[in-house]
Amino acid sequence: MAILAGSARLKEPTFGRQETMTMAPSTPPGDHSTPAAADAAPDTQDTVHGPASAAAYGQQPRVVAPRPLNSTPPPDTLKQWLRDMMLIREFEIRSMQAYQNKLAGGFLHVYNGQEAVAVGCIGAAKHKDPVVTAYRDHGHALARGMDPKVGMAELFGRIGGCAKGKGGSMHFFDANNQMYGGHGIVGAQTPLGAGLAFATKYEDEVINGGDNTRVSLCFLGDGAINQGAFHEALNLASVLSLPVIFVIENNGYSMGTATARGTAGAGHLEDKAIGYDMCSTTIDGMDVITVWQAMKPLIDWCREHSKPALVDMQCYRFKGHSMSDPRKYRSHDEEHGWESEDPIGRLANHLTETGAMTADDIKAMGKTIRGEIRAAVDWAKASPEPGIEELHHDVYTDTWGPYTGTSLPEFMQRRASDRGNG
Amino acid sequence: MVREIEFRDALREAMSDAMRDDKRVFLCGEEVAQYNGAYKVSRGMLEEFGPRRVIDTPISESGFAGMAIGAAMLGLRPIVEFMSWSFSLVAADPILNNAPKMLYMSGGQLGCPIVFRGNDGAGGQLGSTHSWCVESLYANVPGLKMIIPSNPYDAKGLLSSAIKDDNPVFCLESERMLALKGDVPEEAYDIPIGKAVVRRPGTDCTIVSFGRPVHFAMEAAETLAAEGIDCEVIDGRSIKPLDRETIAASVRKTNYCVVVDQSWSFSSVGSEVAAEVHRLCFDDLDNHVHRVHNDDVPAPYAWNLEQEMLPNTRKICEAVRACTYNA
Numbered sequence A: 001m002a003i004l005a006g007s008a009r010l011k012e013p014t015f016g017r018q019e020t021m022t023m024a025p026s027t028p029p030g031d032h033s034t035p036a037a038a039d040a041a042p043d044t045q046d047t048v049h050g051p052a053s054a055a056a057y058g059q060q061p062r063v064v065a066p067r068p069l070n071s072t073p074p075p076d077t078l079k080q081w082l083r084d085m086m087l088i089r090e091f092e093i094r095s096m097q098a099y100q101n102k103l104a105g106g107f108l109h110v111y112n113g114q115e116a117v118a119v120g121c122i123g124a125a126k127h128k129d130p131v132v133t134a135y136r137d138h139g140h141a142l143a144r145g146m147d148p149k150v151g152m153a154e155l156f157g158r159i160g161g162c163a164k165g166k167g168g169s170m171h172f173f174d175a176n177n178q179m180y181g182g183h184g185i186v187g188a189q190t191p192l193g194a195g196l197a198f199a200t201k202y203e204d205e206v207i208n209g210g211d212n213t214r215v216s217l218c219f220l221g222d223g224a225i226n227q228g229a230f231h232e233a234l235n236l237a238s239v240l241s242l243p244v245i246f247v248i249e250n251n252g253y254s255m256g257t258a259t260a261r262g263t264a265g266a267g268h269l270e271d272k273a274i275g276y277d278m279c280s281t282t283i284d285g286m287d288v289i290t291v292w293q294a295m296k297p298l299i300d301w302c303r304e305h306s307k308p309a310l311v312d313m314q315c316y317r318f319k320g321h322s323m324s325d326p327r328k329y330r331s332h333d334e335e336h337g338w339e340s341e342d343p344i345g346r347l348a349n350h351l352t353e354t355g356a357m358t359a360d361d362i363k364a365m366g367k368t369i370r371g372e373i374r375a376a377v378d379w380a381k382a383s384p385e386p387g388i389e390e391l392h393h394d395v396y397t398d399t400w401g402p403y404t405g406t407s408l409p410e411f412m413q414r415r416a417s418d419r420g421n422g
Numbered sequence B: 001m002v003r004e005i006e007f008r009d010a011l012r013e014a015m016s017d018a019m020r021d022d023k024r025v026f027l028c029g030e031e032v033a034q035y036n037g038a039y040k041v042s043r044g045m046l047e048e049f050g051p052r053r054v055i056d057t058p059i060s061e062s063g064f065a066g067m068a069i070g071a072a073m074l075g076l077r078p079i080v081e082f083m084s085w086s087f088s089l090v091a092a093d094p095i096l097n098n099a100p101k102m103l104y105m106s107g108g109q110l111g112c113p114i115v116f117r118g119n120d121g122a123g124g125q126l127g128s129t130h131s132w133c134v135e136s137l138y139a140n141v142p143g144l145k146m147i148i149p150s151n152p153y154d155a156k157g158l159l160s161s162a163i164k165d166d167n168p169v170f171c172l173e174s175e176r177m178l179a180l181k182g183d184v185p186e187e188a189y190d191i192p193i194g195k196a197v198v199r200r201p202g203t204d205c206t207i208v209s210f211g212r213p214v215h216f217a218m219e220a221a222e223t224l225a226a227e228g229i230d231c232e233v234i235d236g237r238s239i240k241p242l243d244r245e246t247i248a249a250s251v252r253k254t255n256y257c258v259v260v261d262q263s264w265s266f267s268s269v270g271s272e273v274a275a276e277v278h279r280l281c282f283d284d285l286d287n288h289v290h291r292v293h294n295d296d297v298p299a300p301y302a303w304n305l306e307q308e309m310l311p312n313t314r315k316i317c318e319a320v321r322a323c324t325y326n327a
């Protein structure tokens, strides 16, 4: 299947509900007569609310997100993204196996189907841009550069894990890679995302006396936008002019609830930004090139102007909400429709059709990745359980009573000593 | 007629009985209707009572808890399901600041007949944000009642009383017990809130516990019996009001007391029980009250750490031995 790079292709397949079929166009309305460069100021338009125009109330015209780019990144970048997405998929496949084999416990929420979102967004950001997300966090951590070994060991509850086995699947943290966690409480990470942006802006502007240089990416589910915290975070980001992009990973469902059953205005989520004077856009999250084309200018704009934005990123989770979900609330037809839009298949097709890779190249890549993840599983299995003394470690930074202070997890110590030796 | 049913079925029977009796009673919460409940507690209720009385809410705990409180102010009798009490923290203001104080703040004009219920405590490697034991945190607040059934029979009877109660009642269940089976009468019945029960009579040491840890206490009592220590196990059933009399009567007989509470020790249900036993049984005690709690750390994910953190049977046995000078 050929991919239509850069075009708005918000058509079928759709979620169970009618409302989501009438999606907002990915290119925002407004005057696009002059093509916007990546760093150009955004287009603006006068939005009319009810009988009186915005101007009549003395409001600013609405800020509109910059146009998506038309260009496609070089083949090497695309190959890297294919690798990243395949790595995430393989990681998740092995995570599910591990869960079934009782090597992992608790709740496991896999990212299959949504890989283009994390890879495309993070691909459009700089490594110094902070990332924070919810509990469906493996993809973001891996896209951010977390070593799959360390992620797998966390799933297995082992000392070699990113959080020494204390956090589990829902809490992948990697501070060196600017990955500020997986967070288990729905919506909790949205104010945190605003806070990360507050801090980068504060460091850049107040402490260093320069211009804002970083943009925070705050991912959340479509269900999370119904938490008060989301609305409070958007308002704060707007009034404090924080460089943060709230990316709604709109996969159509929060657990068994189709978006329109729990969310007013489900067919046009990006409009949630209007009341907060924030720019917003809707993006096809099943295609990594499209994600990048829309996110790159948006991130650049937020960075330059130190302003927030909201994104309705339309995607689909191929698996159940967690491992215990039989997915009775949606049809096989719907699932198959979305599976035919598999972001990995779409990029692979693009690469073969443009001659950048052959089918054999892709096969070989898959083989390498499977080996890498198998090695991660073996490494995680070999990593010991945390010692009982870990219970009272990392509770406080200092030592008192039963508490024994804190220390970096193994993989960060290793990294530090690698640097020391190098 | 008595049959063996699961804990979750017993909860549902209490809700359904109440909803058949009283149209003012309704159920709301995440996934309670079309999904039949995230933990299948409300299975079939949408079918019986329809979407006006079994209501799926968005993930907006503060919003729907507050909305239900508003409905109770006007005279309805809502049951609010939190998928987990861990998620009720998002709704702390309405459930702690509005519901329990409504009667007082209105000078007795109107109260808040509402039930909040859901899973409490460790669910099995869910990590620190999802493993809250809210009993100590919430029981501190005047104006609310708190029940914590440990078996299907109590679940039905206590929840039935809670729905009829004119005050806000917090019902603490446990994901780990929802599949637990027990004998439950088919017909409706009430168990009074604020009354404890002796689960196992004994002469040497009183073990007081609440909710799921009652089972750990019963296991410990078996182990200890083999060592010649005959424990009396009290299931508190309710945390607020606390049945001080039943506890004190037992301690006057055994002269030793161990409290098992799955929340953290600092300012806890366990410390409250210990203080009351010291006050009421000062002259009867042959040792100070010993306490077993979750370790004072956030709940870890790793299986071995979580097992160690809980007020497990081993820790209870050690506490009883230490308390009775058998260590």
Ligand SMILES: Cc1ncc(C[n+]2csc(CCOP(=O)(O)OP(=O)(O)O)c2C)c(N)n1
Binding pocket: A136, A184, A185, A186, A220, A221, A222, A223, A224, A225, A249, A251, A253, A254, A255, A317, A321, B030, B059, B061, B083, B087, B090
């Ligand atoms: C405050 C809170 N309420 C409820 C839950 C239980 N819960 C976990 S995920 C989830 C659904 C979230 O859906 P969405 O935001 O769309 O994210 P997705 O799972 O689709 O990635 C629910 C209800 C929770 N973790 N936190």
Ligand SMILES: [Mg+2]
Binding pocket: A221, A222, A223, A249, A250, A251, A252, A253, A254, A255
């Ligand atoms: Mg969702």
